[in-house]
Amino acid sequence: MSLLLSPSNIGNCQLKNKIVMPPMCMYKSDDSAKVKPFHSLHYTSKALGNVGLIIVEATAIEARGRISNNDLGIWEDSQLSGHKSLVEQVHDFGSKIAIQLAHAGRKSLVKQTNPVAPSSIPFDINSEFKVPEALNLEEINLIKQQFLDSAKRAKEAGYDILELHAAHGYLLCEFLSPLTNKREDIYGGSLENRCRLTLEIAKLLKEQIDLPLIVRISASEWKTNGWDIEDSIYLSKELEKLGVDSIHVSAGGNQKEPDLMPELLPLYQCEYAKKIKENINIPVIAVGLITTAKQGESLLENKSCDFVAYGRELLRNPNLVFKFAKEFNETQLIESSYLRAYL
Template sequence: MSLLFKEGQIGNLKLKNRIVMPPMCMYASDNSGELKIFHKGHYLARAIGGVGFIIVEATAIEPRGRISANDLGLWDDSLIDAHKKLNEQMHSFGAKTAIQIAHAGRKCTVEDETPIAPSAIAFSDNKPFKMPKAATIEDIKNIKELFVKTALRAKTADYDAIELHAAHGYLLCEFLSALSNKRDDIYGGSLENRCRLTLEIAKELKEKVDLPLIVRISADEWMNEGWNINDSIYLSKELEKIGVDSIHVSSGGNQEKPNKPLELKPMYQSDLAKEIKKEVNIPVIAVGLITTAEQGEKLLEEKYCDFVAYGRELLRSPNFVFIAANEFNQKELIIPSYSRAF
């Protein structure tokens, strides 16, 4: 049997295969933050297509936490019901689901919102980016509460897990990096201090929300003197200590112009996942230009990761899982409605 189709587990969540749809912003909502018809079709198609674990795209904890005015939000109870209905549909095809709860920080480009960040350092001098306000201690306390409230709404909406977004240059990622965090209080300076907010939020989510918790990180921001794999190993170990159930390993996004050599080739982030997997005992999800069943199988066989996230490939091919099942001669995994195609 292919390792891709072997059952897996994250916390107490059992998954029918090792194929993950990672969160990918669709920018298909409006200023309301609501799920639209597009989202329902988009996510349900991947559940019908056999994906074991679907992580819904970055969903803002407050309006100024959006990347764009077209992001999803879950900052109000009125938004719960549509997610609940979507989960019911995805679950009916055997998929398990998570939602990535997020705050854009200084990368918020919503016209009528003032971004907030660890320090008053803009992501870019170019529009649509703006100079952010440096967060006060009271702001930080409020943001922590908003993450927990959003996660509780996600639980009410019947998500099976939560993913905390601490990657790609958004708010928590900004706190982690010494290049975007110039604070001189307990949330800045040392590596320990810069990791504090992410760890505090993760700890509260584990204590107050009874769901498996995944944390997505940028394992390297691709900058000399910036956040790197050694910092990520430290953070991952600390996250494991407080009960986080999985680490989702991406990279980049915190700097407009990275200055480390970076070749965007197939599986280019997988080495980062492997380094973290060596150091923790919780499952690791690898992601980044993984496009074939053969590549995913290699990553699992050679212990780069425990789960394989296919992003762009699942955009191109909602039935990628069935294509992979056919390649590995496991045609019994293809639903009868589509079996004539293989």
């Protein structure tokens, strides 16, 4: 059997293959931040298509933590029923489902609220992005509790895995970077201090929520003197010590005008995943313009990662796994009602 289509585990959660749908914002909710019919169809179609792990898009832990007014949320109990229904529908087709718990920080464009950040540095001063308010220690403690409370709701909703969003320039990523974190307290300055909040939240979730935990990071912010791969290796090692079950490796997003951004070619972020995997013993998820079965299989064969995330390609083709099963001559993995299309 191909490596890509063979089962594997994240923590104690067994996935039927190594194909991951990464979180991708859909902007299809409204100010209620509740799951809508679009989300049910969007995610369940990937489960029908045999994706091993489906990670629901960035889901806010408080109202001002949304990226936009059309994002999902899980900060209050009234939002739970939609998540429960979504999880049940995905489980009906045998896939596992995770939720990405997120706070947008200074990149929030929610109309009714002011964004918050480690320091009062806007993402882009000449645009619709507002100048964020710097969080005080009491507010940081509240955000830690909000992550925990949202994780408890996710557990109640039936999600199989949690993902903590510390990538792409959102709040936790902002704390990690020396360019966006200019604090002079225990959450700023040294690398250890800048990693503190992400590590504290991960520790809380591992200690109090009995679910596997993935942490998604930007391996580099592609900016001179900014967060880089060596910092990411340090953070990944510390997360592993806390019992985190997997690292999901992306890049960028924290700078409006990165000066070290690589050319956007297929597999352009996968070298980051490989470097991190070489330094830790927990599974690594690779992402970044991966589109073919051959690419995914090669990444696994070369030990660049343990799971392969197909984002845009799953938007184009919800039945991508069936296509791969045909290519690998493993047609027994194709949903029987669809099999005639692949003979």
